[in-house]
Amino acid sequence: MAAKTKNTERREDALSRERIIAAAIEILDAGGENGLTVRALAAHFTTGLGAIYWHMSSKADIIAAATDAVLAGPAAAAPPDPGDAIRALALRVFDSIDDHPWAGAQLSRTASQPTTLKIFESIGLQVQALGVPAAAQFNTASALLSYILGVANQNAALAQSAEPGTNRTAVLEGVSAMWTDLDPTHFSFIRSIAPQLRDHDDRAQFLAGIDLLLAGIQASATS
Amino acid sequence: MAAKTKNTERREDALSRERIIAAAIEILDAGGENGLTVRALAAHFTTGLGAIYWHMSSKADIIAAATDAVLAGPAAAAPPDPGDAIRALALRVFDSIDDHPWAGAQLSRTASQPTTLKIFESIGLQVQALGVPAAAQFNTASALLSYILGVANQNAALAQSAEPGTNRTAVLEGVSAMWTDLDPTHFSFIRSIAPQLRDHDDRAQFLAGIDLLLAGIQASATS
DNA sequence: CGAGCTATGGATCGTTGTTCCATAGCTAGC
DNA sequence: GCTAGCTATGGAACAACGATCCATAGCTCG
Numbered sequence: 001m002a003a004k005t006k007n008t009e010r011r012e013d014a015l016s017r018e019r020i021i022a023a024a025i026e027i028l029d030a031g032g033e034n035g036l037t038v039r040a041l042a043a044h045f046t047t048g049l050g051a052i053y054w055h056m057s058s059k060a061d062i063i064a065a066a067t068d069a070v071l072a073g074p075a076a077a078a079p080p081d082p083g084d085a086i087r088a089l090a091l092r093v094f095d096s097i098d099d100h101p102w103a104g105a106q107l108s109r110t111a112s113q114p115t116t117l118k119i120f121e122s123i124g125l126q127v128q129a130l131g132v133p134a135a136a137q138f139n140t141a142s143a144l145l146s147y148i149l150g151v152a153n154q155n156a157a158l159a160q161s162a163e164p165g166t167n168r169t170a171v172l173e174g175v176s177a178m179w180t181d182l183d184p185t186h187f188s189f190i191r192s193i194a195p196q197l198r199d200h201d202d203r204a205q206f207l208a209g210i211d212l213l214l215a216g217i218q219a220s221a222t223s
Numbered sequence: 224m225a226a227k228t229k230n231t232e233r234r235e236d237a238l239s240r241e242r243i244i245a246a247a248i249e250i251l252d253a254g255g256e257n258g259l260t261v262r263a264l265a266a267h268f269t270t271g272l273g274a275i276y277w278h279m280s281s282k283a284d285i286i287a288a289a290t291d292a293v294l295a296g297p298a299a300a301a302p303p304d305p306g307d308a309i310r311a312l313a314l315r316v317f318d319s320i321d322d323h324p325w326a327g328a329q330l331s332r333t334a335s336q337p338t339t340l341k342i343f344e345s346i347g348l349q350v351q352a353l354g355v356p357a358a359a360q361f362n363t364a365s366a367l368l369s370y371i372l373g374v375a376n377q378n379a380a381l382a383q384s385a386e387p388g389t390n391r392t393a394v395l396e397g398v399s400a401m402w403t404d405l406d407p408t409h410f411s412f413i414r415s416i417a418p419q420l421r422d423h424d425d426r427a428q429f430l431a432g433i434d435l436l437l438a439g440i441q442a443s444a445t446s
Numbered sequence: 447c448g449a450g451c452t453a454t455g456g457a458t459c460g461t462t463g464t465t466c467c468a469t470a471g472c473t474a475g476c
Numbered sequence: 477g478c479t480a481g482c483t484a485t486g487g488a489a490c491a492a493c494g495a496t497c498c499a500t501a502g503c504t505c506g
Contacts, residue, residue, distance in 0.1 A: 015453080038494065048455035049495080055453090059494065108376045110384055117405075117413065124412030136431075138416040138423065143432030147366065150373020153331045161333055182340075189347030190340065193361040200361065208359075209366030216439030238484080261463065271486035272464080278484090282463065452503075462493070472483075 015045060017055045017065070024066045025100070032160050033102045036063070064113060067106040071096050071115045078122075082129035083214050089122050090148050090210050094203060097152045104156030108149040120145050131221060144213055151206050172198050238268060240278045240288070247289045248323070255383055256325045259286070287336060290329040294319050294338045301345075305352035306437050312345050313371050313433050317426060320375040327379030331372040343368050354444060367436055374429050395421055 013019075023044045027036045038059055042049050056062045073092055078085040097104040107116055124141040132140050158171070179187070179194035236242075246267045250259045261282055265275050279285045296315055301308040320327040330339055347364040355363050385394045402410070402417035 050456070051454050108373070109380050117410070121410050121413050124416070128412065138419045139428050139431040140435065141412070142428055143370070143435050146373040146377060146432060147370045149377065150331070150369040153376050154369060154372065157332050187340070187344050189351065189364070190344050193347070196361045205362050205365055208362040209369060212363065212366050212436055212439035212443065214439070215442040216435035216437070219438040219442040220435065273487070274485050
């Protein structure tokens with residue numbers, strides 16, 4: 001059959017779902033979730049609202065698609081060891097959220113988000129490879145997913161709390177100082193770790209939690 | 224033109240920050256986060272917007288205060304065993320979010336939320352009691368907090384996705400059916416656990432994750 | 447050469463958070 | 477007892493948002 005040439009270009013730079021999502025990611029990276037408005041998108045293409053809504057059904061649709069696009073990585077070959085595979089998978093999600101914090105809030109927003117399902121599936125497969133009994137696989141994979149999404153959300157929240165081009169170091173300095181000024185009788189622990197906050201590595205801390213879960217899985221299996 | 228005398232008399236039921244927060248919780252429980260508008264609050268007290276903004280500085284302030292109020296439990300006496308104390312603490316947060324899902328999304332929104340700080344402090348104290356080395360306490364407590372907030376967020380998202388009086392069982396049935404209909408080659412794990420989703424216990428699953436982390440902490444300490 | 451679909455630009459609607467202002471009750475000082 | 481000033485209230489007004497609707501222009505096909 002003759003290939004239908006859909007070159008119905010009204011504009012030089014034809015609008016499309018892909019181009020809109022790419023622009024949305026740009027705007028989200030620059031201004032956070034509040035910076036993305038349908039009007040800002042329309043202005044980016046020097047067009048009207050109708051053109052945007054012709055390609056996208058709603059703003060939620062736009063953000064969901066942008067999140068999927070940002071997290072749809074090349075799915076690098078999984079390491080042979082299931083534990084390492086989970087670590088690599090988790091870090092891939094973490095790094096994506098680190099680059100695009102607004103996506104972190106979206107990931108846990110709708111449980112049916114395709115990306116979240118794919119992550120959950122990947123985790124589940126590695127949990128099976130770890131030899132976790134069938135009856136415990138659901139709980140184990142859910143725990144890993146919940147932890148990953150939890151960290152993703154906190155990163156997103158932290159990034160949004162200091163919207164503009166604020167330096168990350170400055171933010172941590174501020175929080176650390178705030179923690180140090182807490183009431184010593186009610187917040188002895190937080191005060192004790194306040195100095196560590198200033199130059200701690202988010203990524204390493206995230207990985208430490210994954211390792212804790214993996215150690216727990218190992219321990220539960222051999223007991 | 225002295226026609227309209229404005230009815231700005233002092234009210235019998237005097238407005239106050241506490242009464243506004245209580246009403247906000249009522250509205251949030253009934254209609255979720257989207258159901259709470261400043262105008263709905265004003266209508267609840269048969270007053271205007273100015274009266275609300277006199278007591279509360281912003282809508283974010285209202286939601287934050289409502290979240291704090293809902294999670295400020297009686298802080299029951301902690302069990303002697305640190306592990307049990309963490310379990311009890313985590314379940315207290317879980318049950319609060321279960322009753323007021325909208326609070327789950329708020330908890331991780333602002334890291335400086337007093338309630339989150341208190342939870343973090345409590346976790347940290349028990350982590351210390353567990354004998355975790357000082358250098359690992361920050362990471363360990365953070366992992367526990369991230370997991371708890373992660374589950375809280377997912378509960379909040381799930382509750383919001385089916386806003387009205389939809390039955391929880393019906394929602395799970397639907398998701399379970401959706402999982403079963405996934406492509407078998409790409410979602411073998413999710414399909415395998417789909418039946419378990421239908422009648423799984425959220426609370427027990429949450430606790431299983433806590434136990435996994437506790438087992439991991441134990442294992443890391445003795446190795 | 448029109449009919450019909452695709453796509454666009456923008457007016458418009460309803461709702462939201464927030465600010466502003468006029469005004470009434472209350473209280474302290476004289 | 478009177479008034480200046482603070483506390484509190486009710487509601488108008490504003491700016492911005494997501495979403496819908498509509499007129500219209502380009503294009504394909506019969």
